[in-house]
Amino acid sequence: MSFERRKVVAGYLFCLPFILGFVLFFLVSFVRTILFSFNELTLTPEGFSLTFVGLANYHYALNVHPSFPMDLLTEIGNLFMEVPLILAFSFFTALVLNQRFIGRLTARTILFLPVILAAGVIFRLEEKDMITQLSMGAAQPGLVFSGAALQNLLFSTRLPEALLNFVLTAVESIPEIIRASGIQVLIFLAGLQSIPRSIYEAADVEGATAWENFWLITLPMLSPLILTTVVYSIIDSFTSADNALVAMIRSTAFVGQGFGLSAAMSTVYFAAIFAILGLTIAVVSRWVFYHE
């Protein structure tokens, strides 16, 4: 066997674990979920049996279920609110952490902590915990700022109400945004490090200001990563266990109205994710700049 041929075989062999896992566990489960969504599933001692019910589960999820359609729309709305904020925060933080200053290592260590602490259990427990709730008032700058004073100040400016509401919600969700930005900061920071120094040096020679450097070099060079970060944030928000819809899909399957309905909800939910991701990629990639 020629060397090139052996390399091809080796390529497949290295990928073999994933190919096996994808076909045996992932694909089978994915197809079955879609299959289940058209059926009523009952567990039997030997396994399970399916009764075909057509679109009944979909009809129930979308037209009869008291909260599924609304929750889905809310979740998507939150996403449009959250992702730009995460993007802006992580981009800015990465720019700051990329500068040289005393205590940079400490700052980075603390700012990456959310990557470690984004725990499902802790999150759930904190939501109903007394001490956390009591201390929240002091901890959330949102609660301090969004008090009556800020609201009055903002509403007296006579800006459009939608904009004001956006600002208020944004301020309130600062801790949440910070918590969700760990990996994104990491991605941007890695990207900043990879911009060749020579470009900035050339710009210096031409007499470019820091402001011009940012808009004409840093931003375009990082634009592919903006796409990556947006996609990652959407996936992260949609698949995290503290997402209301994910929790509903889960409880419907095991304590609620059954596997079939849960599968139908999953399928609708997945279709929504897929559509939003497709749309986002189509829109964002229009102005992504590729250096090579």
Next chain:
Amino acid sequence: MKNKIKIKIKPFLAAVLRMVFLTGVSYIILHPLLTKFSSSLMTINDMFDDTVKWVPRTVTLQHYRDAWNLMNYPHAFRNSFTLTLTVSMLQLMSCTLVGYGLGRFKFKGGKIIFALVLFTLVVPPQMVMVPMYLTFRYFDIYGLLPPPGLNLLNSYWPFVLMSSTAVGLRNGLFIYIMRQFFRGMPKDLEDAAYVDGAGLFRTFLTIMLPGAVPGLVIVFLFAFVWQWNDYFYITLFIGGKTDFLTHALDNLALRAVEGRTDLLRNHYSSLITNTGMLMFIAPLLLLYAVMQRYFVESIERTGIIG
């Protein structure tokens, strides 16, 4: 003269603003941890004392002792640690192999496989949980074993099988990281190894792998952390047993007030829960502290970026 001052003021102002920003963000990140730590040392009386904010009036380690016993900490820790280490090592191995295959070799279908890797990342694990559950409940390798097949639930097998085939929790991301990493490594190194007569697998093991250590560290850290924090798969495959730290922690609040009817039981339960949360994340903080320098510095050289 005027100009000179201007030049000095600008960087100074920038440094101050940077300090303010970083301090604020750090405060928000550290605040929950600090609250937990200070309240874990407090007596119940301190909770009602308005003059006590951070430093308890009387320091007590009683909550640690109580939480330790109520969670059956050594037992739960051992189980969680064994499972987490097994899973993260397996995921590290499988995702590195696949990442290398996708990053270093050109073959038909390679792009499709990579697209499928990204696809697994987009599907929420909750979407496929019911079929996954059934697959492992009646595990017959799709007809190879006689019905009703093996019941692999309540064992480590579902975790082992999924991790070693790179379809575990967020494994798509790990494959992506390793692929980007290997893609960025110089070709000369690899070619030199081939010229010297090293085989494909030996080249991977002895030449390419050592150069990928920063990537391996990141993937291992992520895999460990996410499995340690995992609540979803453990509940799905192992059920609500208290044998793991996640469940022990989840049940801690109830256990703490079992049989108590006094007015202070909720306060006590909250103190114990906060102490338990600290004990739960302590191993992660320790791991992060050990790997942190390496992790934070190596980011710059990793291929996380596209």
